[in-house]
Amino acid sequence: MRVRTQVAIIGAGPAGLMLSHLLHRHGIESVVLECRSREEIEGTIRAGVLEFGTTRLMTALDLGARMEREGHVHDGIELRVNGRRFKVDFQELVGKTITVYAQHEVIKDLVAARMAQGGPILFEVADVALHDVDSHHPRVTCRVAGSDEVYELECDFIAGCDGYHGPSRQHIPASARNEYHKVYPYGWLGILAEAPPSSPILIYSHHAGGFALVSTRSPEIQRLYLQVDRDEDIRNWSDDRIWTELHRRTAADGWRLIDGPIIQKSIVGMRSFVCDPMQYGRLFLAGDAAHIVPPTGAKGLNLAVGDVQVLARGIVAYYREGRTDLLASYSATCLDRVWRAERFSWYMTMMLHRHPNQAEFDYRIQLAELAHVMHSRHAAAALAECYTDLSTEPLESVL
Ligand code: APR
Ligand code: PHB
Numbered sequence: 580m581r582v583r584t585q586v587a588i589i590g591a592g593p594a595g596l597m598l599s600h601l602l603h604r605h606g607i608e609s610v611v612l613e614c615r616s617r618e619e620i621e622g623t624i625r626a627g628v629l630e631f632g633t634t635r636l637m638t639a640l641d642l643g644a645r646m647e648r649e650g651h652v653h654d655g656i657e658l659r660v661n662g663r664r665f666k667v668d669f670q671e672l673v674g675k676t677i678t679v680y681a682q683h684e685v686i687k688d689l690v691a692a693r694m695a696q697g698g699p700i701l702f703e704v705a706d707v708a709l710h711d712v713d714s715h716h717p718r719v720t721c722r723v724a725g726s727d728e729v730y731e732l733e734c735d736f737i738a739g740c741d742g743y744h745g746p747s748r749q750h751i752p753a754s755a756r757n758e759y760h761k762v763y764p765y766g767w768l769g770i771l772a773e774a775p776p777s778s779p780i781l782i783y784s785h786h787a788g789g790f791a792l793v794s795t796r797s798p799e800i801q802r803l804y805l806q807v808d809r810d811e812d813i814r815n816w817s818d819d820r821i822w823t824e825l826h827r828r829t830a831a832d833g834w835r836l837i838d839g840p841i842i843q844k845s846i847v848g849m850r851s852f853v854c855d856p857m858q859y860g861r862l863f864l865a866g867d868a869a870h871i872v873p874p875t876g877a878k879g880l881n882l883a884v885g886d887v888q889v890l891a892r893g894i895v896a897y898y899r900e901g902r903t904d905l906l907a908s909y910s911a912t913c914l915d916r917v918w919r920a921e922r923f924s925w926y927m928t929m930m931l932h933r934h935p936n937q938a939e940f941d942y943r944i945q946l947a948e949l950a951h952v953m954h955s956r957h958a959a960a961a962l963a964e965c966y967t968d969l970s971t972e973p974l975e976s977v978l
Pocket of ligand 2: 628
């Protein structure tokens with residue numbers, strides 16, 4: 580079957596779905612091709628911090644109703660260092676807040692709204708392949724669920740929103756592509772627990788035994804993380820061991836972590852990655868397909884949303900005014916923000932984790948880095964500015 584659209588979008592993560600919404604708003608057609616099922620993408624547990632600009636965009640696109648009801652607005656984060664507590668007060672320092680609302684809830688809202696508009700989002704497609712990306716007539720082929728027939732999508736542009744492992748990035752020839760990698764020697768063991776919130780804001784705890792993070796999901800479910808070795812086996816972590824370690828690493832006078840039954844647990848490794856450029860011919864990479872950040876800076880989803888704002892703006896200018904300059908500068912525009920997010924995520928990661936075989940000198944410097952944030956209003960404000968909003972596109976530019 581041969582189908583024609585303006586923009587073929589590979590991947591129904593935050594990048595692909597948000598792009599389809601932004602284009603629809605400007606009357607531009609797209610088809611989203613997703614290899615997993617709707618249930619799977621709506622059930623995968625990921626992070627959950629939305630920057631100031633991301634929440635404003637959701638609201639402006641009429642996608643924010645449930646986020647406004649069920650998400651939690653936080654006016655800061657707490658840094659905890661061996662039991663000592665310090666609030667980085669975002670509202671007071673930079674006049675902004677963040678919203679804690681799980682990524683899979685964002686996915687549910689974006690999918691439902693897009694389906695209500697008629698989509699199309701094709702789930703469970705197989706053998707997705709990109710063709711002629713450096714011509715004016717790129718194509719994507721795949722097999723649609725339940726059919727052996729090849730589905731061929733002719734388009735003007737391909738948006739590669741297919742995550743780190745997707746096929747899109749490989750279509751930028753290796754000779755035209757630089758990849759920058761950093762792998763950290765630790766991972767995060769993340770749990771969901773049936774318990775009420777222990778804190779009204781997130782707690783990032785530096786501890787001699789390793790980093791811990793207290794986050795939240797709902798009045799009944801909490802999200803917590805522990806630094807573990809990168810190749811740690813989850814089977815070594817009984818529920819008892821997890822709670823003992825969480826209590827130890829977050830302990831502070833006058834505060835107590837509320838525990839409860841653990842309903843989900845997994846370990847993810849931590850890495851930083853950037854692909855430069857993010858564009859080749861008529862192929863544009865967005866989100867995790869082009870860059871990965873360690874979760875300590877809570878930037879992953881926001882970076883994906885930032886990319887597709889730039890891309891949508893370029894595509895709209897192309898169809899409306901025949902302009903190609905914004906598309907030509909897509910990669911450079913995004914990479915400026917991406918590297919600043921990489922820097923911030925690296926900074927938070929390096930400041931908060933215990934590094935294996937860390938020299939005593941480096942450990943003291945790490946404590947001084949944290950003390951600097953606690954003592955200097957300027958340092959705290961710099962952290963607050965990066966944490967709450969690294970977006971560069973004015974909201975009006977995509978509405
Ligand atoms: N064909 C079709 N779809 C694919 C293919 C393929 N060959 N390979 C991957 N995909 C889909 C995945 O199943 C996934 O649903 O692409 C989607 C990519 O979504 P995400 O991984 O969520 O990436 P992105 O939209 O860039 O959002 C980045 O997700 O991983 C988190 O921390 C990250 O918060 C960040 C956000
Ligand atoms: C989360 O709630 O999953 C979360 C919060 C903050 C982070 C990372 C993850 O830095």
